[in-house]
Amino acid sequence: MKNKILIANRGEIAVRVIRACKELGIETVAVYSEADETSLHVKLADEAICIGGARSKESYLNMNSVLSAAISTGCNAIHPGYGFLSENAQFVEMVERCNITFIGPSSKTIAAIGDKASARAIAKANGVPIVEGSDGIVENAQEGLKIAKKIGYPVMMKASSGGGGRGISIVRSDEEFLNAFERTSLEAETSFGDKSLYIEKFIESPRHIEIQIMADHKGNVVHLFERDCSMQRRNQKMIEETPSPILNELLRRKIGAAAVKLAKAINYVNAGTMEFLVDPKGNFYFIEMNTRIQVEHPITEMITGVDLVKEQIKVGYGKELSFKQHNLKINGHAIECRINAEHAMKGFIPTPGKITNILFPGGMGVRLDTHIYPGYEIPPFYDSMIAKLIVHAPTRLEAIKKMRVALEQFVVDGIHTNIEYQYLIMHNPDFIKGQYDTGFIARFNTLVEAENRE
Numbered sequence: 001m002k003n004k005i006l007i008a009n010r011g012e013i014a015v016r017v018i019r020a021c022k023e024l025g026i027e028t029v030a031v032y033s034e035a036d037e038t039s040l041h042v043k044l045a046d047e048a049i050c051i052g053g054a055r056s057k058e059s060y061l062n063m064n065s066v067l068s069a070a071i072s073t074g075c076n077a078i079h080p081g082y083g084f085l086s087e088n089a090q091f092v093e094m095v096e097r098c099n100i101t102f103i104g105p106s107s108k109t110i111a112a113i114g115d116k117a118s119a120r121a122i123a124k125a126n127g128v129p130i131v132e133g134s135d136g137i138v139e140n141a142q143e144g145l146k147i148a149k150k151i152g153y154p155v156m157m158k159a160s161s162g163g164g165g166r167g168i169s170i171v172r173s174d175e176e177f178l179n180a181f182e183r184t185s186l187e188a189e190t191s192f193g194d195k196s197l198y199i200e201k202f203i204e205s206p207r208h209i210e211i212q213i214m215a216d217h218k219g220n221v222v223h224l225f226e227r228d229c230s231m232q233r234r235n236q237k238m239i240e241e242t243p244s245p246i247l248n249e250l251l252r253r254k255i256g257a258a259a260v261k262l263a264k265a266i267n268y269v270n271a272g273t274m275e276f277l278v279d280p281k282g283n284f285y286f287i288e289m290n291t292r293i294q295v296e297h298p299i300t301e302m303i304t305g306v307d308l309v310k311e312q313i314k315v316g317y318g319k320e321l322s323f324k325q326h327n328l329k330i331n332g333h334a335i336e337c338r339i340n341a342e343h344a345m346k347g348f349i350p351t352p353g354k355i356t357n358i359l360f361p362g363g364m365g366v367r368l369d370t371h372i373y374p375g376y377e378i379p380p381f382y383d384s385m386i387a388k389l390i391v392h393a394p395t396r397l398e399a400i401k402k403m404r405v406a407l408e409q410f411v412v413d414g415i416h417t418n419i420e421y422q423y424l425i426m427h428n429p430d431f432i433k434g435q436y437d438t439g440f441i442a443r444f445n446t447l448v449e450a451e452n453r454e
Contacts, residue, residue, distance in 0.1 A: 003026045003317065004027040004029065004073070005075060005076075005077045005078065005103070007031070007045070007081065008066050008070075008085055009083070010033070010041060011383075012369045012387065012388060013081035013082055013293070014030060014045075016369055017079050018030070018041060020310045020313060024313060029047045029048070029069065029070070029073045029075055030045035031060070031069050032049075032051070032059075033055075034050060034052070034053050034059070035053075035381055037050070040376075049073060051068075052065050056381065060084045061084055063090070066085065067091075071098065076100060077101035077103055077316060077317070079103040080292060081292070081293065087161070089107045089114060101316055101317065103270065103315075104271070104316070105269050105270050105272065109267070109269070110291050113266050113289045114161070116160045116198055117135075120287075121135065122265065126261060126265045128258045128286045129283070129285050130200075130286050131203060132151050133151065133198060133200030134198045141182065144157065144199055145177050148171065151201050152201070153173060154170055155170075156170050157169050157197050158197065158200070159191070159195075159197060160198055161193075161196065162188060162191070165237070167192065169181075184197060185197055205279075206277040206279055206438055208232065208237075208277060208438055209277070210227050210273045210274065212224040212271070212294070213259055213263050213268070213271070213273070214272075214311055215268045215272070216269060216320050216321045219267075221263045221264050222321065222323070223256040223325070225243060225256065225304070225328070226242060226244050226252060226255065227296055228240065228241050228244035230437055231441065233442075237295070238337070239338070240335070240336045241335045241336070242300060243303070245396065251278075254284070258276075258284070259274035262289070269315065271292065272289055272290065273289065274289050293312060295388065298336060298367060298369060302334035302390060303330050303332055303334050304331070306328075332393055333394070333398070336388055339370075339388065339389055339417055339422070340418045341378050341384045341385075342416065342418055344418040344420075344421035345421070345445075345448065352380040353377070354415075355373070355375065355414045355415060358374050361409040363406070366391055367392070372387060378415065386417070403422075403426050404426045404427070407423040407426065
């Protein structure tokens, strides 16, 4: 039977998967909403099928429509990309029942580790350090308030089925708690169809470090080193780099070993990411696992030479990993800037609209993953990210300088973007020194606003 994959996603990740499939000689089917008829992934796929209205719940989150599209076009596999249904255990179970390969872990694995509260319990049982918090899902606001008082403020409430920075609130007092709980629960239900929340202690000034893992059906599990994702705005990552400026070789080995141990404990298969917080003293704590490919996977590809998406597809079809842990080495330094259609100095509000002209950067060690083109109309219904600009160089400082040039030469006319904002960050002394944490963007905004007033 000839392999044929339906890509249950949109935008740059759909384009990324299509390209990997073409290199492997696999046919692709794109799904799209009514708002995405002119999107690049629709043009690049071998086939394309409309699955519903503009809003995500009418199309990309419509499980029956996505599955029907796969069946009607004769696909034997589905690649979920990231977001949407990529970590939805119910959808994966439906795919499995239809004897279609889901390019990712099983529905049982996603239910166990994809649920943030359950993941914490599994990590704790396997001796992987976790942040103090609730033992599981918090049933109601009053129960949550008791837990918050017990562990002490500040606390973070998080969507159990969450991701992408949504469904998260930081609370610093009893007075804030009840309103924040109701608001966060509503956001979680709107974004993920699940209002469940759990609570954990909020660590001040942490670094957000994640470990990329890959595993096959034969029990082979490896990690592909870390990514530092501490540069965030509103709990959403903006700039990622690898290797992390704060990890020494000993800490790198320890956190990598913890990620592999946890993956083996749950018999994990395919690509996944273990996310940790590292405090100023070098202590690390597991916070969650993302059971899918990550937005920032290209920087790992740049330093390892491994095509993670192609490896995902091969593993999905039952093949063993093409490499072992000892084959992997860190080669140079890579940085990714997420380019968003947004007004960075006006609260990062999205700025959808028509792109009138584009000039893409290039050169040695410069990569651009995107789905935009001149004349493309950015719809207002989805995430504001329109491109990922990735650079690779022998050293961190060289990578920063390369990113400055690439940002300088990246022109998108017709809409506001955060390109200039990213360019400013690349010149910030603290960023250049690698001295930043998850609160950097908030402080940086205050500094830039003060300079503008002057």
